[in-house]
Amino acid sequence: MFSDRQLDLFDHVGGAFAQPESGRLTMQELYRIAAGRAGIPMQEMNTRSPVGEKKTQRSLLQRQVRWHCQSLKAQGLLERVEDARGVWQLTEAGKQKLRKARSGVSVLAFDTKLGIAIWGDAHRVFSSWNEPIFLCLTSPPYPLRRHRAYGGPSEAEYTDFITRHVEPIVKNLVPGGNIVLSVSPNIFEEGSPARSLYLDRLTIALCDRLGLRLMDKLIWVSNQAPGPFQWASKHRMQLNTGYEYLLWFCNDPRQCIADNRRVLEPHTEKHKKFIAAGGVKKARVCSDGAHRQVLGAYSNPTEGRIMRNVIYEANTCASQRAYKKRARELGLEAHGAPMPLALARKLIRFMTEAEQLVVDPFGGSMTTGLAAESEGRRWASTELVYDYVRGGAERFTTDDDVEIHLPLTT
Structure with a gap:
């Protein structure tokens, strides 16, 4: 079973051929580029697992890349380079489908x-x-x-x-x-x-x-x-x-235009009850004076809680x-x-x-x-x-x- 991240690798196989000016890649180059585009470490791309009755060690991800090359070939977008073992290139039709904007052109x-x-x-x-x-x-x-x-x-x-x-x-x-x-x-x-x-x-x-x-x-x-x-x-x-x-x-941090009031999150039901009950009932000092709570703190209703920096x-x-x-x-x-x-x-x-x-x-x-x-x-x-x-x-x-x-x- 492949993860979503690994399945996204397939989206990058065709795109990998579009970037080099020649549109030509060896399989090893393709493995490296496709893995990089998908955010998959090369160690993971090269990892081998037992396959078939003989339990032959094969890289499942590399095999998926090769299968996708065959799919692109069937679509007329990719072809093998003659007299060059393990080298693929875009066909003329493929070159028209995946490419970058020419330099200096917008x-x-x-x-x-x-x-x-x-x-x-x-x-x-x-x-x-x-x-x-x-x-x-x-x-x-x-x-x-x-x-x-x-x-x-x-x-x-x-x-x-x-x-x-x-x-x-x-x-x-x-x-x-x-x-x-x-x-x-x-x-x-x-x-x-x-x-x-x-x-x-x-x-x-x-x-x-x-x-x-x-x-x-x-x-x-x-x-x-x-x-x-x-x-x-x-x-x-x-x-x-x-x-x-x-x-x-x-x-300019002192003039920062971000405003957390635009992304306030709903209070929990527990906190709503805490506010309704009058907030802090007893003044106290915690953490060697680092945190102080005064009587009645958090008793005023607010529109929501401030979003944390973990999303x-x-x-x-x-x-x-x-x-x-x-x-x-x-x-x-x-x-x-x-x-x-x-x-x-x-x-x-x-x-x-x-x-x-x-x-x-x-x-x-x-x-x-x-x-x-x-x-x-x-x-x-x-x-x-x-x-x-x-x-x-x-x-x-x-x-x-x-x-x-x-x-x-x-």
């Missing part, structure tokens, strides 16, 4: 009542931007120890990669505006169960280079698959990870499942690692007011745009991969004001 993919999606490079688009930005909410690609053939950053390149894409956005950020990056803590030192310090280096760089300040490391607790497999399940040196980080930065939200949702289904119906590759819509809506509501502009330089399946539209905020997203931005457009088709400018085949 195309309006679709627009809605409140936002626009651009097929093109984020740095180029936002370098010429001249409208105030209130929030940047994005989930950038994760780093790998080895450079990915499809153009994603390695761990060594990651700080410069993120800084380059965020810098033009920061220049247009209003005083007190915010940047939120959804990033993974599951990057390890090569051959070691020790976690990488890449997020610490990135945090320091964004503060030192761009003048941002770290507001918080929000913890997003999701239902992700158990891992890291190599160090937790196999060698038993680590614990399974159950969270991801949302790095939250502000350019519980499944990493799959009905909106994403519907998007993936629709993308496949249209013959498009679906983005394999999207943010849940409810999480994006909550963050946007917390950090902006109605009609303020929210941007996403790594638009993917356009979750930030859809969340902003749902919350009555204006938005702008960029995405390099045609299939992602065109598939994301389908999430807005229930809106009469959407206009899709990219054809399904070009």
Whole structure:
């Protein structure tokens, strides 16, 4: 039985061929790139299990990748390279389906009542931007120890990669505006169960280079698959990870425009009874004076309780499942690692007011745009991969004001 995270690997097999200029990959390159796109450690990709009556040791994930290659071949999108064993390449039809925007070209993919999606490079688009930005909410690609053939950053390149894409956005950020990056803590030192310090280096760089300040490391607790497999399940040196980080930065913390009153949560029935009973009945001092409770404290009714910085939200949702289904119906590759819509809506509501502009330089399946539209905020997203931005457009088709400018085949 494969987890949702492993099944998402299939979405990345075809996409892996789209990024190299040659559109040609060996199987070993394909395993590495597809695993990186899906967030699966190479140790897990290479793990072998007994298969069949003879209990032959095989990698089940690698076998699934090979099967998907055969499926793409049957669709006329992939072919074997003659005189090159184990090498596959896109057919001419395949090259038309999965590709990045050409360098220097930005195309309006679709627009809605409140936002626009651009097929093109984020740095180029936002370098010429001249409208105030209130929030940047994005989930950038994760780093790998080895450079990915499809153009994603390695761990060594990651700080410069993120800084380059965020810098033009920061220049247009209003005083007190915010940047939120959804990033993974599951990057390890090569051959070691020790976690990488890449997020610490990135945090320091964004503060030192761009003048941002770290507001918080929000913890997003999701239902992700158990891992890291190599160090937790196999060698038993680590614990399974159950969270991801949302790095939250502000350019002027004292003027921060976030307001937790926009995301108040309902009081528990127990707390409501506590308030109704008059709150604290006896003054006391706890924890060697660190906490003091005065008589009658917490007796005034409030609209709700302040949200904590630990957010519980499944990493799959009905909106994403519907998007993936629709993308496949249209013959498009679906983005394999999207943010849940409810999480994006909550963050946007917390950090902006109605009609303020929210941007996403790594638009993917356009979750930030859809969340902003749902919350009555204006938005702008960029995405390099045609299939992602065109598939994301389908999430807005229930809106009469959407206009899709990219054809399904070009």
